Amino acid sequence: MDAILLQILNGLDKGSAYALIALGLTLIFGTLGVVNFAHGALFMIGAFCAVMLQRILNLSFQTIDETQKDFLGNPLKVDTPYVHSWFGPETGAAIIDWSVPLAVIFAIPIMLFIGYAMERGLIKHFYKRPHADQILVTFGLAIVLQEIIKYFFGANPIQTPEPSALKGSLDIGLMLGFDPNAIIYPIWRLVYFAFAAVIIGGVFAFLQFTTFGMVVRAGMADRETVGLLGINIDKRFTIMFGIAAGVAGLAGVMYGPLNPPNYHMGMDFLVLSFVVVVVGGMGSLPGAVAAGFLLGVLESFASTTWATTTIPGINQIIIYLVAIIILLTRPRGLLGRKGVMED
């Protein structure tokens, strides 16, 4: 029992990432009708926002400390981050330590802007063009974005650690009445899951309880009618794209400590995210989220030693297998609307 719970927990962090990216993809597909192959790149950019902030905060100036000597016998060169000198060494160190959560604030305007720019600059010209063209141009954009990041940050993964206060693990098993050390779960993963839940909840609340959200939902159901009602759906869709980009970006920012950001993480997550969207049901927001978590947990179960010794490498293909089976037996996905995309 505890092993099962542990695997479920293990799947939650990756599942959260899938859910967030899939949520954004579905928003874009459901509202704008655009297939966005650059969405993974948005996730990646979010992660690199964290890297950027970390680098900015670590910007230092050099002083020479005559009183100390380095190993060659010369006066020691001391690098002092600016934040240290502005806020004092302790606060400064604390700020750097918390750079990942702080990056959330840093990333929001950046991601919204990038999303807005993408939509106005590129995507909106592709609304009327066939899906294949949309896929191709966003695929090209994803490559370009990836290469730009690679150019500025190099090809190697960059560590973005979580705040030291949130390092380590929690003995959840103990809290639930199991034996000690039966279910140990890293704190940051819990934080990530909670963070994802908050964002998902926020998006759903926004769509459900605001007028703006209601118009968007109407537009998702029947875009033409909404337009005929005189509502400028385009502007709202632009904002939705920005929000979707923001969601993907935030998913990336906080994911850094779990998997050091590298330039092709976008592509890595993209395929699986599309698979998640399709399994959940294209155009279904709850479906995307549910499928994200389900597939994350499924992947986790498939990664257990038992599974990998029975069929080595099963963890890498299980999601695709399940997706293929679902696509064939129930093409509208788990929660998709009937008739959507059923040829």
Next chain:
Amino acid sequence: MGILEVKNVGKRFGGLQALSDVNLSVAENTVHAIIGPNGAGKSTLLNCLVGKLIPDSGSVMFDGQSVLGRAPYEINQMGISRVFQTPEIFGDLTVLENMMIPCFARRDGAFELNALPSVGSQKDVVEQAMHMLEEMRMADKRHMHAASMSRGDKRRLEIGMCLSQQPRLLLLDEPTAGMARADTNNTIDLLKQIKEERDITIAIIEHDMHVVFSLAERITVLAQGTPLVEDTPENIKGHPKVREAYLGESA
């Protein structure tokens, strides 16, 4: 026994009963029109006849054989050709190529891997296609890109494509929708000509009463998913129930 026998067909979409108790008999070699106000279920009925939808109940027999559960291409091979509301042709191909495709379908069936000979070498198909283009008076346009034609021309091409398969039943779904008066009259003349020159049954769904009364020998009026009246055009014209269905209680 008509060539098309629809018995007790019903179809439900969620909470909406789109069709109920639909009984329809289309006699061979007649022109039978199906009319009715918007939302009456005409398109749903049509989709049940061509394999796009499967009714929840009832039967659809064409020439004694059931149509239900068959794929659209099978139904077409049985002898039913369909003309769409918006002309459906192969926009990327030339007019001649458009006409050759149904000729190939007739000669080779639903699938034939004819990957090595060139199209030009298939003399019999080319001839048939040219013949039909001449009948449709479109032979001069044969190398035109189909998508660049006018709507009226596309409609003519589509009808020609359907006819080249020598169907027993030609189903037309609001063929003059969105057409100007001149084009509508051309279409009416064309359909009249087709009826005179061939042994063919025509079933036509229409809104335009001018078209209906010019062509139909029998009319079925559909309202709220079920047939209201079926009779000759003269009897339908002044029928009180029909007026009520179209114009509401105030008529």
Next chain:
Amino acid sequence: MLGLDKKDTSLLIIVAILTLLAPFILNPFPTGSAMAQFNAGYPDLMQRFVIFGIFAIGFNILFGLTGYLSFGHAAFLGVGSYSAVWMFKLLSYNVIPAIALSVVVAALFALLIGYVSLRRSGIYFSILTLAFAQMSFALAYSVLSNPKFNLTNGETGLQVYADDPQIFHRDGLPDMPHLFGLSMRSTYKLDLGAWSFDFNAGYYLCAVIMMVMFYLAIRIFRSPFGMMLRAVKSNQQRMNYTGLNPRPYTLAAFVISGMYAGLAGGLMAAMDPLAGAERMQWTASGEVVLMTILGGAGTLIGPVLGAGFIKYFENIFSKINDTILHQWFSFLPDGIEDFMVFIVHPFIGKGWHLTLGILFMLVVIFLPGGLVEGGQRLGNWLRNRGKRTSEAKTKHEPAE
């Protein structure tokens, strides 16, 4: 001639001449000169041109003609390579059985994947092929490389070892892929004055095969089958209601393009007997998509142009570095020269993918017909100005 009309025959002949004379055409610069690095006439690169040309021609049948965008064709490439290497291991290094097996195995694999994927169309289809591609990659990388059942040798890649059976191998035959004794590596070097040209057996084998496959593609394009494929792309609904079943047509197109990919994979292994899993990743499929679109999807010559273009510039760009840039811009005043080098720097060397991505986006946005459309537009523009059409135009025109 050969069942082709005049336009197509001239196209075929032109392509044949260009391919046969490639060692000359691609080595215009004297060896040892400053421009020599832009020579493309060495065996490895020339082989890659024609092999990817084959890959792209096949892909074009499915995408350009039938309108189905598959991101999984690299899987067939990989399968072809693995099959060929297995043939080398089991029978001998003779390339003929190896290539034959590649095509057969790829066809079967394509039949399986196509049958499943084609049950959906449009974006669903593309995502299905994506899923299959990644699955195949994972299968090749881990699942099928475990000690109990090692089919692909995972990360290391599949190679031929000294202790492999090689039943038909004899002494006196080369210890590397050969065609009935003629090693694929054997290269005849022709020195004419300052120039040097390489005539490589492997290249010519691939080139001849490419010509045959190109010819077959022309036949397919011009056949009733090809017309049906275009009908599928144009209006599948009308096709259904015209008594035609699109499914077998699309499946046939899928399998045929899969066979082309398998052939390309087999040839890759025949030139270099090593098969690796990375060949099967979906991003590798992305490359053939790029080639086909860049060249001109749906045209005859487009994919070949695209393959050549990308492989050539991939080679060139990776060789350009800052020093060369400085040489080029040396005529500018120093400050501007440095500025220009700074601007251009991200796009060269390892920045090739960035350049390619941008170029691809530009093509999709502004010139969806690729180089072929570009050539046609250029030709029209020139013709309208009363000048003679450029030579490039004659090469592009027959493709439509």
